[in-house]
Amino acid sequence: MAPDSGRPAPGGVILEVDGLTMRFGGLTAVSHVSFTAARGEITAVIGPNGAGKTTLFNCITGFYRPSSGAIRLHRPGGPPAELHGLPGYRIARAGVARTFQNIRLFPGMTALENLLVAQHNKLMAATGFGIGAVLGLSRYPRAEREAIGLARHWLSATNLLDRADDPAGALPYGAQRRLEIARAMCTEPALLCLDEPAAGLNPRESEELARLLLDIRGQGTSLLLIEHDMGVVMTISDRVVVLDHGKLIADGAPAAIRADQKVIAAYLGEGEEDEDLEVEA
Numbered sequence: 001m002a003p004d005s006g007r008p009a010p011g012g013v014i015l016e017v018d019g020l021t022m023r024f025g026g027l028t029a030v031s032h033v034s035f036t037a038a039r040g041e042i043t044a045v046i047g048p049n050g051a052g053k054t055t056l057f058n059c060i061t062g063f064y065r066p067s068s069g070a071i072r073l074h075r076p077g078g079p080p081a082e083l084h085g086l087p088g089y090r091i092a093r094a095g096v097a098r099t100f101q102n103i104r105l106f107p108g109m110t111a112l113e114n115l116l117v118a119q120h121n122k123l124m125a126a127t128g129f130g131i132g133a134v135l136g137l138s139r140y141p142r143a144e145r146e147a148i149g150l151a152r153h154w155l156s157a158t159n160l161l162d163r164a165d166d167p168a169g170a171l172p173y174g175a176q177r178r179l180e181i182a183r184a185m186c187t188e189p190a191l192l193c194l195d196e197p198a199a200g201l202n203p204r205e206s207e208e209l210a211r212l213l214l215d216i217r218g219q220g221t222s223l224l225l226i227e228h229d230m231g232v233v234m235t236i237s238d239r240v241v242v243l244d245h246g247k248l249i250a251d252g253a254p255a256a257i258r259a260d261q262k263v264i265a266a267y268l269g270e271g272e273e274d275e276d277l278e279v280e281a
């Protein structure tokens with residue numbers, strides 16, 4: 001099992017990354033990275049530009065096949081699911097949802113329709129994959145009602161209920177980012193992976209986002225978060241994992257990470273003012 005930071009995790013481990021390495025030709029983007037994310041917590045992955053955060057996410061969510069190492073999704077009362085090398089759709093089915101750095105909604109479909117598309121598998125299963133409809137079985141109407149109910153729940157939670165019938169592409173940028181999170185939540189994931197959800201948001205929108213993520217955690221979903229906005233990271237994360245040049249250099253509670261000399265050196269080395277770790281306590 002991957003080493004933990006020594007802090008007890010009351011809900012146990014949900015995600016275990018063990019010795020993960022990802023090479024692109026001669027470049028090692030992620031090098032022997034091991035950490036765990038606790039169930040019911042928000043775990044942030046931070047690090048300077050090019051540290052390997054998105055590559056790590058792409059390995060966890062099946063967009064890349066890691067060169068070596070293990071990724072396990074732990075499930076209560078059952079054996080862990082080995083995610084290494086599984087295609088993205090099977091990882092999603094195992095209970096891992098993700099959002100992207102760049103928005104990937106269906107812009108011509110309404111906000112509500114985007115959330116129903118996310119529930120396509122469940123709805124197709126309710127039709128018996130077409131056979132049920134031929135035989136006149138009626139599980140579909142109930143499944144559709146439930147899918148709309150779930151979509152409306154997440155539209156409400158993301159403050160988008162009044163925009164349900166607007167095309168997703170017509171929503172302001174911050175609303176589109178919230179809709180992406182709502183869409184991911186409509187797959188009812190055990191683990192939600194967010195790639196820079198605060199990118200491009202103004203301070204008020206970032207605060208709203210932080211509240212939304214805490215609300216999602218409160219509803220029982222564990223979160224793994226890549227984020228450059230240190231205000232958001234340090235306010236909401238239970239645990240912070242730091243990468244630099246593809247290697248894990250620190251793993252601990254936000255306060256410890258803020259004071260960690262290796263972390264400070266990594267960020268100072270980058271020399272980017274917007275990466276400054278100094279945030280209001």
Ligand SMILES: Nc1ncnc2c1ncn2[C@@H]1O[C@H](COP(=O)(O)OP(=O)(O)OP(=O)(O)O)[C@@H](O)[C@H]1O
Nearest residue numbers: 024027028029047048049050051052053054055056
């Ligand atoms: N598909 C790819 N092919 C080749 N090299 C890649 C690929 N994806 C990422 N890299 C390289 O791997 C390294 C890590 O990139 P990655 O995007 O994972 O970093 P990051 O920490 O997410 O950076 P940022 O904060 O800028 O998004 C970089 O040197 C990048 O150029």
